[in-house]
Amino acid sequence: MTALAPNSTIGIIGGGQLGRMLAMAAAHLGYQTVILEPDPNAPAAQVANDQIIAAYDDEIALESLADQCDVVTYEFENVPSAAIEALEKVIPVYPGAQALKISQDRLLEKQMAHGIGAKTAGFHAVNSLKDLEDGVAQTGLPAILKTRRLGYDGKGQVKIDNMDELPSAFEAMAGQDAILEAFVNFDCEVSVIAARAIDGSFEAFDVAENVHKHHILHTSTIPANVNESVKATAIKYAQKIAEHLNYVGVFAVEFFVENANSDGFNICVNEIAPRVHNSGHWTEAACVVSQFEQHIRAISGLALSTAKRHSDCVMLNLIGDDVNDLEKHAKDEKAKIHLYGKLEARPGRKMGHVTFLK
Amino acid sequence: MTALAPNSTIGIIGGGQLGRMLAMAAAHLGYQTVILEPDPNAPAAQVANDQIIAAYDDEIALESLADQCDVVTYEFENVPSAAIEALEKVIPVYPGAQALKISQDRLLEKQMAHGIGAKTAGFHAVNSLKDLEDGVAQTGLPAILKTRRLGYDGKGQVKIDNMDELPSAFEAMAGQDAILEAFVNFDCEVSVIAARAIDGSFEAFDVAENVHKHHILHTSTIPANVNESVKATAIKYAQKIAEHLNYVGVFAVEFFVENANSDGFNICVNEIAPRVHNSGHWTEAACVVSQFEQHIRAISGLALSTAKRHSDCVMLNLIGDDVNDLEKHAKDEKAKIHLYGKLEARPGRKMGHVTFLK
Numbered sequence: 001m002t003a004l005a006p007n008s009t010i011g012i013i014g015g016g017q018l019g020r021m022l023a024m025a026a027a028h029l030g031y032q033t034v035i036l037e038p039d040p041n042a043p044a045a046q047v048a049n050d051q052i053i054a055a056y057d058d059e060i061a062l063e064s065l066a067d068q069c070d071v072v073t074y075e076f077e078n079v080p081s082a083a084i085e086a087l088e089k090v091i092p093v094y095p096g097a098q099a100l101k102i103s104q105d106r107l108l109e110k111q112m113a114h115g116i117g118a119k120t121a122g123f124h125a126v127n128s129l130k131d132l133e134d135g136v137a138q139t140g141l142p143a144i145l146k147t148r149r150l151g152y153d154g155k156g157q158v159k160i161d162n163m164d165e166l167p168s169a170f171e172a173m174a175g176q177d178a179i180l181e182a183f184v185n186f187d188c189e190v191s192v193i194a195a196r197a198i199d200g201s202f203e204a205f206d207v208a209e210n211v212h213k214h215h216i217l218h219t220s221t222i223p224a225n226v227n228e229s230v231k232a233t234a235i236k237y238a239q240k241i242a243e244h245l246n247y248v249g250v251f252a253v254e255f256f257v258e259n260a261n262s263d264g265f266n267i268c269v270n271e272i273a274p275r276v277h278n279s280g281h282w283t284e285a286a287c288v289v290s291q292f293e294q295h296i297r298a299i300s301g302l303a304l305s306t307a308k309r310h311s312d313c314v315m316l317n318l319i320g321d322d323v324n325d326l327e328k329h330a331k332d333e334k335a336k337i338h339l340y341g342k343l344e345a346r347p348g349r350k351m352g353h354v355t356f357l358k
Numbered sequence: 359m360t361a362l363a364p365n366s367t368i369g370i371i372g373g374g375q376l377g378r379m380l381a382m383a384a385a386h387l388g389y390q391t392v393i394l395e396p397d398p399n400a401p402a403a404q405v406a407n408d409q410i411i412a413a414y415d416d417e418i419a420l421e422s423l424a425d426q427c428d429v430v431t432y433e434f435e436n437v438p439s440a441a442i443e444a445l446e447k448v449i450p451v452y453p454g455a456q457a458l459k460i461s462q463d464r465l466l467e468k469q470m471a472h473g474i475g476a477k478t479a480g481f482h483a484v485n486s487l488k489d490l491e492d493g494v495a496q497t498g499l500p501a502i503l504k505t506r507r508l509g510y511d512g513k514g515q516v517k518i519d520n521m522d523e524l525p526s527a528f529e530a531m532a533g534q535d536a537i538l539e540a541f542v543n544f545d546c547e548v549s550v551i552a553a554r555a556i557d558g559s560f561e562a563f564d565v566a567e568n569v570h571k572h573h574i575l576h577t578s579t580i581p582a583n584v585n586e587s588v589k590a591t592a593i594k595y596a597q598k599i600a601e602h603l604n605y606v607g608v609f610a611v612e613f614f615v616e617n618a619n620s621d622g623f624n625i626c627v628n629e630i631a632p633r634v635h636n637s638g639h640w641t642e643a644a645c646v647v648s649q650f651e652q653h654i655r656a657i658s659g660l661a662l663s664t665a666k667r668h669s670d671c672v673m674l675n676l677i678g679d680d681v682n683d684l685e686k687h688a689k690d691e692k693a694k695i696h697l698y699g700k701l702e703a704r705p706g707r708k709m710g711h712v713t714f715l716k
Binding site for chain 2: 006007027029047048049288289297308310311330337338340341343352357
C-alpha cells in the first residue's frame with residue numbers, strides 16, 4: 001500500500017489530551033486533522049484543523065467525518081463499537097472494530113489473553129448474585145468486581161473483602177455485565193507500548209514500570225526495575241496480542257508482576273488499551289519518534305520508526321493543581337514539560353505530564 | 359516577574375511555518391495561541407486556538423490581538439515596526455520594536471555589529487548612483503547591492519561584477535534605500551541560535567554550519583566543522599548583540615567565516631534575525647527543548663532550558679517537491695520529519711525539513 005500523501009486528513013474520535021497529542025504528531029508529519037468531539041473546548045480541537053462538535057455516535061457527524069477524512073482513528077476505547085463498524089464500511093479505520101470490541105470488554109480481553117498463552121488474574125463472569133457467589137468460591141477474597149465495559153482509572157469497580165459485601169457489590173454494578181477478578185498481590189505493574197503497521201511490522205517501546213495513586217497513573221519509570229525476562233515476556237505477549245487482533249496502530253498492554261526481580265516471576269495481563277497510553281508519554285522526550293507519531297505512522301501506512309530510546313527517564317503525571325508547578329519544572333533542565341490546555345484544574349483531572357530525563 | 363500561568367494566550371504575528379512551530383511549542387506548555395495572518399490557510403493557524411484574518415498592520419486587528427492576548431511575539435522580521443510600536447503601548451511584545459527596527463535594516467544592523475566589536479563585510483550606504491560609485495571604489499568588485507529592508511532568501515539583491523552594471527543595479531533597487539556590501543570570499547557560513555530571557559539570562563545552542571542552494575538554506579550541520587575559537591567568538595558576539603538590544607526571545611546571527619579551520623580565522627556578522635530561524639530547526643530533534651519552546655519560555659517569563667544537545671545531526675530542508683519524500687524519510691530510523699501543512703508545493707517553497715540524528 002502507498003502511504004497517505006502530505007495534507008491528507010486524519011479523523012480522530014475523541015478530543016482529550018491523547019487526541020491532542022495525536023493531532024500534533026499528525027501536524028508534524030504534514031497531515032491535517034478533524035476531531036469528532038462534543039466538547040467545544042476540548043484539548044485536541046485547539047491544535048487540530050477542524051472539529052465536528054457532536055456526540056461520538058451521531059450518524060450525521062460520522063458521515064461528515066468520513067467525507068472529510070482519508071483515515072479515521074480514536075483516542076479512547078469507549079467509543080461505541082457500532083460507530084466504528086459503520087465507519088469501517090466507508091473509510092479505513094484503525095484500530096478496527098474487532099480489536100476495539102475485545103478491549104472494551106474485560107471478559108473477552110481476559111479470554112483472549114489466555115488464548116495467546118498469557119496468564120491473567122483468576123476471573124469469573126458475573127451476571128447475577130449467584131454468579132458472584134460462584135465466582136468468589138473460585139477466586140477467594142479479597143477480589144474485585146468490575147463492570148465488563150466502560151471502566152477506567154478505577155471507575156466502575158468495587159473491592160470485596162467479606163462475604164457479606166456480595167449483595168452491595170453486585171448492586172453497585174447497576175445491572176451491567178460484570179466480571180469478578182481475583183486480587184493479585186503484585187510487586188509491580190509494567191506496561192508495553194507497541195505499534196503494529198498495516199504490513200504487520202511491529203515495534204515495542206521499552207517496558208515501563210508504573211506506579212498509581214488513587215487509581216490514576218502517577219509515574220512511569222524507564223527502564224523498569226524488573227528481571228530482563230519479565231520485559232521479554234511482556235513484549236512477546238504484546239506482539240502475540242497484536243497479531244491475534246490483526247491490530248494496526250499503537251496499543252498498550254498493562255501487566256501485573258509478582259517476584260519481578262527473580263527468574264521465578266509471575267506475569268499476568270491486566271488490561272489492553274487499543275490506543276496511545278499515559279504510560280507511553282515518556283516516548284516524546286526519550287525517543288526519536290513518540291508513541292503519538294508512531295500511531296500516526298502506523299495508520300497512515302508510513303514505515304514505523306525505531307522504538308529505541310536515547311535516555312532513561314521518569315514520567316510524572318500532573319493531576320489537578322499540579323499544573324501550577326509549570327514554573328518550577330521549567331527550572332529543571334532535564335524536564336520536558338507537556339500541558340494539555342484544559343481550562344479547569346479539577347481534582348483528579350489529568351492536566352499534563354513532565355518527563356525527567358536522566 | 360511571574361511567568362504566564364497555564365492557559366494564558368500568546369499572540370503570534372505571522373502564520374508561516376515558524377509561527378506554526380511556535381504555536382505547537384506554546385501548546386506543549388499549556389498556552390493558547392492567536393495568529394494574526396491574512397492567509398486563511400496559513401500553516402500556523404492550523405494548529406493554533408484562533409486566527410485573526412487581517413493584514414499585519416490592520417489597526418483594528420492589532421487592537422483585537424492585544425485584547426485577546428497576554429503577550430505578543432512575531433515570526434518574521436518584516437512585520438511593520440510601527441505595528442509593534444503601537445502594540446507595545448498596550449501589551450508586552452517580545453522582541454521589542456527597537457530590536458526589530460535594527461534587524462530590519464541592513465545598514466543599522468552592520469553599524470550595530472561594529473558597535474559591539476564584531477566585523478562585517480565592507481559596506482556603503484547607497485541612496486544614489488553617486489553613492490554606489492563611491493561605494494564600489496571602497497569595496498571593489500564583485501560586490502552586492504541590497505535593499506536595506508525587506509530582503510530574504512536572496513530577494514532584493516543584485517551581484518555586481520563590472521563597473522558598467524552600476525546603473526542597472528541601482529535601478530533594480532527601485533528607489534529603495536540600499537546598501538553595497540563587499541563580496542566576502544568565505545569558506546563557510548555558520549549561525550548561532552540563542553535565547554535571552556526577560557531577566558537577562560542567556561542560552562546559546564551549538565553553532566550550526568549552513569549550506570545554501572539557490573540562496574535558500576539547504577542543510578545545517580551540528581557540530582560545525584570549524585575551529586573551536588570560531589564557535590566561541592560567534593557565541594560571544596551573539597550574546598553582546600542580545601545585551602546591546604536588551605533582547606527577549608530567540609534570535610539568530612549568521613556569520614561568514616574565512617579560514618574557518620585555522621587560528622587565523624576571520625569572522626564577519628552577515629545578518630541578524632530577530633526570531634526563530636531555519637538553521638535552528640535541528641534543536642527539536644537533538645535537544646530537550648527546541649528553539650521554539652525556548653522562545654515561548656523567554657517571552658512567557660519561564661526559565662530558559664539548557665541548550666545542550668544530546669546528538670550530532672544534520673538538518674535538511676525540504677523545498678518544493680521534496681515534500682513528496684515523506685515516505686522515503688519515514689524509513690530512516692534516524693530521521694525526525696517535520697512538514698508544514700502547506701497545501702501547494704511550489705518550486706523554492708519551504709515545505710518541511712528532516713533532521714538526521716547521528
